[in-house]
Amino acid sequence: MEKVRHQLFLPRSLSDRLEALGARPGASKSAILADAVAAWLNRRGASELEERFSIRLDRLTQAIGRVDRDTYVILETLALFIRFELSIQTPLAENDQAGRALGAKRFEAFVTQIGRQVSSGRRSLGVPAEDGQ
Numbered sequence: 001m002e003k004v005r006h007q008l009f010l011p012r013s014l015s016d017r018l019e020a021l022g023a024r025p026g027a028s029k030s031a032i033l034a035d036a037v038a039a040w041l042n043r044r045g046a047s048e049l050e051e052r053f054s055i056r057l058d059r060l061t062q063a064i065g066r067v068d069r070d071t072y073v074i075l076e077t078l079a080l081f082i083r084f085e086l087s088i089q090t091p092l093a094e095n096d097q098a099g100r101a102l103g104a105k106r107f108e109a110f111v112t113q114i115g116r117q118v119s120s121g122r123r124s125l126g127v128p129a130e131d132g133q
Contacts, residue, residue: 003030 010018022029092099117124 018029018032021027021032092103
C-alpha cells in the first residue's frame with residue numbers, strides 16, 4: 001500500500017501521549033494516527049448516512065403510525081357496526097328461504113361495491129387517499 005507523508009501539528013499534551021503510545025513494542029506513531037484517522041472518518045461517514053436517511057425513516061415511521069391508527073379505527077368501527085347490527089336485526093327463521101336469498105343477494109352486492117371502491121381508489125367517507133405519504 002502506498003503511503004503519503006503528512007506534516008501536522010498537535011498540541012503538546014496530545015503529542016506526548018502519542019509519543020508514549022508509539023514507544024510501546026509493536027506500535028508506531030504512524031499506525032496509531034492512521035487508525036485514529038480511519039476511525040474518525042468512519043464515524044463521520046456513519047453520521048452522514050444517518051443524516052441522509054433519517055428524514056426518510058421519520059416519514060416512514062409517521063406513515064406506519066397513520067396506517068396503524070387508521071387500521072385500529074376501521075377495526076373498531078367494524079366491530080361496533082357488527083355488534084349493533086346483530087343486536088337490532090331479528091334472526092331469520094330456518095325455513096325463510098326468500099329472506100336468506102335476499103340476504104345473500106345483498107351481501108354479494110356489498111362485496112362487489114367494496115371491490116369497485118378499492119380498485120378505483122375512491123373512499124366512501126370522502127377522505128382523499130394519501131399518495132405516497
